[in-house]
Amino acid sequence: MKSYGLVAIVLMALVLAALAQQGDRQPSAKQELNAPLLKPTVKFETTTQLVIVNVVVKDKDGRPIENLKASDFTVFEDGKPQQIKVFEYQRLEDAPLPPPAKTFATRPEDKPQEAELPQPAPRVTSAVQSTITPAKPGEIKYKDSRLLVLYFDFQGMPVEDQIRAQEGAVKFLTTQMTAADRVAIMSYTGQLKVLHDFSDDRDSLIRTVRGLVLGEASEMANVVSDESAEDTGAAFTADESEFNIFNTDRQLTALGQALKMLGSLPEKKALVYFASGIARSGIDNDAQLRATINTALRSNVSIYPVDARGLVAMAPAGNANRGSGGGAGNRGNFSGGAGRSMMSNLSGSQDTLYALAADTGGKAFLDSNDLAMGVAQAQRDIASYYILGYYSTNTAMDGKYRRIKVQINNNLSAKLDYRTGYFASKEFKQFTASDRERQLEEALMLGDPITDLTLALEVAYFRLAADRYYVPVTVKMPGSDLELAKRGGSQSTRLDYICQVRDTRGRLVASARDFITVKLKEDTAADLSKKTVAYDVGFALQPGTYTLKFLTRENETGKMGTFETRFTVPDLTKDVGMLPISAVVLSNQREKLDNAIGNAGLNRRMFSFNPLVRGGEKLVPSVTRVFRKDQQMYVFLEAYEPNAETTQPLVATLGLYRGKVKAFETEPVRITEGLHPLTKAVPVRFSFPLEKLEPGRYICQVNVINPSAGRFAYWRAPIIVLP
Numbered sequence: 001m002k003s004y005g006l007v008a009i010v011l012m013a014l015v016l017a018a019l020a021q022q023g024d025r026q027p028s029a030k031q032e033l034n035a036p037l038l039k040p041t042v043k044f045e046t047t048t049q050l051v052i053v054n055v056v057v058k059d060k061d062g063r064p065i066e067n068l069k070a071s072d073f074t075v076f077e078d079g080k081p082q083q084i085k086v087f088e089y090q091r092l093e094d095a096p097l098p099p100p101a102k103t104f105a106t107r108p109e110d111k112p113q114e115a116e117l118p119q120p121a122p123r124v125t126s127a128v129q130s131t132i133t134p135a136k137p138g139e140i141k142y143k144d145s146r147l148l149v150l151y152f153d154f155q156g157m158p159v160e161d162q163i164r165a166q167e168g169a170v171k172f173l174t175t176q177m178t179a180a181d182r183v184a185i186m187s188y189t190g191q192l193k194v195l196h197d198f199s200d201d202r203d204s205l206i207r208t209v210r211g212l213v214l215g216e217a218s219e220m221a222n223v224v225s226d227e228s229a230e231d232t233g234a235a236f237t238a239d240e241s242e243f244n245i246f247n248t249d250r251q252l253t254a255l256g257q258a259l260k261m262l263g264s265l266p267e268k269k270a271l272v273y274f275a276s277g278i279a280r281s282g283i284d285n286d287a288q289l290r291a292t293i294n295t296a297l298r299s300n301v302s303i304y305p306v307d308a309r310g311l312v313a314m315a316p317a318g319n320a321n322r323g324s325g326g327g328a329g330n331r332g333n334f335s336g337g338a339g340r341s342m343m344s345n346l347s348g349s350q351d352t353l354y355a356l357a358a359d360t361g362g363k364a365f366l367d368s369n370d371l372a373m374g375v376a377q378a379q380r381d382i383a384s385y386y387i388l389g390y391y392s393t394n395t396a397m398d399g400k401y402r403r404i405k406v407q408i409n410n411n412l413s414a415k416l417d418y419r420t421g422y423f424a425s426k427e428f429k430q431f432t433a434s435d436r437e438r439q440l441e442e443a444l445m446l447g448d449p450i451t452d453l454t455l456a457l458e459v460a461y462f463r464l465a466a467d468r469y470y471v472p473v474t475v476k477m478p479g480s481d482l483e484l485a486k487r488g489g490s491q492s493t494r495l496d497y498i499c500q501v502r503d504t505r506g507r508l509v510a511s512a513r514d515f516i517t518v519k520l521k522e523d524t525a526a527d528l529s530k531k532t533v534a535y536d537v538g539f540a541l542q543p544g545t546y547t548l549k550f551l552t553r554e555n556e557t558g559k560m561g562t563f564e565t566r567f568t569v570p571d572l573t574k575d576v577g578m579l580p581i582s583a584v585v586l587s588n589q590r591e592k593l594d595n596a597i598g599n600a601g602l603n604r605r606m607f608s609f610n611p612l613v614r615g616g617e618k619l620v621p622s623v624t625r626v627f628r629k630d631q632q633m634y635v636f637l638e639a640y641e642p643n644a645e646t647t648q649p650l651v652a653t654l655g656l657y658r659g660k661v662k663a664f665e666t667e668p669v670r671i672t673e674g675l676h677p678l679t680k681a682v683p684v685r686f687s688f689p690l691e692k693l694e695p696g697r698y699i700c701q702v703n704v705i706n707p708s709a710g711r712f713a714y715w716r717a718p719i720i721v722l723p
Contacts, residue, residue, distance in 0.1 A: 052300055053404060090387060094178050097178060146181050150169050150183060164310060187212065188258075189216045267387065269299070272378050285562075307364075310371070363381070400424055440496060440498050452560055454481055456477070459471060463572055469542070475552070493554060496553045501547070510539040544568070544569060545569075546569070579705070580642075589622075634685070638684065646675060656693070663694075663698065664692075693721050
C-alpha cells in the first residue's frame with residue numbers, strides 16, 4: 001500500500017508542475033476536458049544519408065573470403081572513419097537451373113511445334129506506370145541474389161537489331177540463368193517502361209521478352225548525313241517533342257530514371273543495356289551523359305552495354321540490307337569516302353557505350369554476334385560480396401564528390417573491389433534574393449550536373465575581324481517544363497541564366513549572367529506547354545576550341561538545367577582552297593525584338609554585332625532543326641572576301657535531299673552587293689515555304705560559288721519536316 005501511495009504522490013506532483021507551466025491563465029471547462037495537459041513545444045529535424053558500399057573480398061589466389069564480421073572492416077569517407085550500420089554477406093551460388101519444361105526457340109530453324117511454344121500473355125496497358133519495387137532503408141530485399149536488369153533501348157534501333165537483342169536475352173534466360181539470378185526487364189521506346197520486376201521465374205521472364213513489340217521506335221535508326229547515307233525514301237513520323245530528335249539526351253535521361261529506380265536496393269546491380277550504339281549529333285549535352293553516369297554511381301549500378309548490331313561488315317557500299325547511295329553521291333562507294341564515314345559513325349556510336357561501361361565499373365560488349373555473352377559477362381562479374389552501409393558524417397547536400405576507402409583490419413594480403421567514391425545528393429531550395437546568385441554559382445561549379453530542365457543549344461560563328469569572331473549562342477527549352485505563377489491578371493515566371501566559355505587550358509575567356517521574365521495573359525498561358533522558350537547571347541572570341549557550360553534556373557519551382565559542350569571557331573584567314581563561309585543558321589521564325597514573351601535584361605551591346613538582327617527583327621535559330629509544312633524556312637550565312645574592295649559576285653543554291661535523291665532546289669541566288677567594309681562579309685539569304693514538301697527526313701545542302709575567284713563552299717545538315 002505504501003508503494004502505491006508513493007507512486008500516486010509522484011504522479012500528482014508531475015501534474016501540478018505541468019499546470020504551473022501554463023501560467024495563471026484559467027482555461028474553460030471544455031478546454032480542460034479536451035486539451036492534453038502536456039503539449040510538445042520542440043521540433044527536431046536531421047538530415048542523414050545512408051551510403052551503401054558493396055565489397056568483393058578475395059585472397060591472393062582469387063578465392064572469396066567468407067565469415068568476416070563488421071568489426072573486420074574500416075570505412076573512410078574523405079579520410080574520416082565511418083561507423084558501419086548495415087552489414088550483410090551475399091553468397092551467390094552459380095548452380096545452373098534445370099532445362100525449361102518447354103522449349104523457347106531462338107532461331108527459326110530451332111522452332112518446335114506450335115503446341116509446345118508458350119503463348120505470350122495478352123498485353124494490358126496499366127493505368128499506373130509500373131516501377132521497380134523499392135526497398136526500405138537498410139533492408140536487404142534480395143538475400144543471396146544476383147540482380148540483373150535487361151534494358152532494351154529500342155529508340156532508333158533497327159528491326160533486325162531488335163530481333164538480335166530479343167534472341168540474345170531469350171538465349172541467356174533459357175540456357176545460362178542460374179538459381180541466384182533475379183532479373184528485371186525494362187524498355188525505352190520514347191517512354192521508359194518497367195515490363196517485369198526482379199524475379200527468378202524464368203518462364204515469366206521469357207514470355208515478357210518474347211512479348212516485346214518489334215519495330216517500335218525503329219524509325220529513328222541510321223540517321224547520318226554523310227557519304228554513307230542510304231536512300232530509303234521513307235517518311236518520318238514525329239515523336240512527342242522536337243527535343244527527341246537529333247540528340248541523345250532523352251535516351252540518357254530515361255536511362256538515368258531507370259538507374260534512380262534501382263537506387264533504393266542496397267545489393268550490387270548490373271544493368272545490361274541493349275542498344276545499336278548511341279550516335280551523337282555534334283552539339284550534345286555532355287552534362288546529361290555525366291549526370292547519367294553519376295546516377296549509376298550513386299545507385300550502385302554497373303552498366304554493361306551490348307551493341308545489338310553485332311559484328312558489322314565494313315563493305316564500301318554497306319551490308320546487303322542497305323539501300324544504294326544513288327545518283328552522283330554513289331561515287332563515295334568507290335572513292336573510299338563512304339567507307340571512312342561508316343567507320344567513323346560506328347566508332348562514334350560506340351564511344352558513348354564505352355564511356356557508360358568504363359565509368360560505372362561495367363564492360364562494353366561490342367562486335368560479337370552472340371549477344372547472350374554480354375549478359376553472361378555481367379553475371380560473371382557479380383560474385384559473392386559484402387554489403388557495408390554507413391550514415392555519412394557529412395550531412396551537406398552539396399552534390400560534391402566524396403572519396404571512399406575500405407580496408408580490412410589485420411589482413412593486408414586480401415584483395416578488395418569496391419567503388420571508390422560517389423556524388424552526394426544535392427538539394428536546391430528557394431533562397432532569399434541575396435542568396436540566389438550564390439546558389440547559381442555553386443550549381444555551376446558542381447561536379448554532378450543538373451538536368452531537371454530540358455535544354456537544346458546551338459553555337460554559330462561570324463567573322464568580325466582577322467582574329468575575332470562573333471559567336472551567338474541560342475538555347476531552347478520546352479515550355480512544358482515551366483511553371484507559371486498567377487500575379488494579377490497575368491501569369492509569369494523568371495528564368496536565370498549563366499553562361500561560361502573556357503579554352504582548352506580551362507581558363508575562363510567569356511561569361512554572361514542574365515535573366516528573362518516570361519509573362520503571359522491568362523487566356524494564352526495554357527498555350528505555353530505547346531511552345532518553346534528561346535534565349536540567345538553572344539561573345540567575341542578568337543579562333544580555337546572551347547568548352548561552353550550553360551545553366552538555367554526556373555524560379556517558381558527551383559528546377560535547373562545544365563548544358564555542356566565543346567565547339568570550334570575555325571580560322572577562316574587560312575587559305576585552304578575553299579571559299580570561306582560562316583556557320584549556317586536555319587530558322588522558321590523572324591521575331592521583332594520588342595515582341596518576345598520573355599524580356600531579357602539591359603545587356604544588348606552585342607546586338608550591334610549580331611548579323612542575325614536586321615531591321616529591328618531577329619532571326620531565331622531553329623536549334624533542333626525541326627520544321628512544319630505550314631512554316632517558312634529561312635537560311636542565313638555569310639561568305640567572306642577578305643581582299644575585296646567591292647562585292648565579288650556570288651551564286652548560291654539550296655537543295656533538300658531524301659537520301660541521295662534531290663527533292664527540292666531553289667532558284668540560283670545571284671548576289672552582287674552587300675560587302676561589309678570592315679568584316680568583308682557578304683550576306684547570303686534564302687526564304688521559301690515548306691508546304692509543297694512531303695513530311696520526312698531531309699538533308700539540307702547549301703552551295704556558294706565565287707565564279708571570278710574559282711572557289712566554292714558547301715554545307716550539309718539533317719532536318720525534319722513534320723506534317
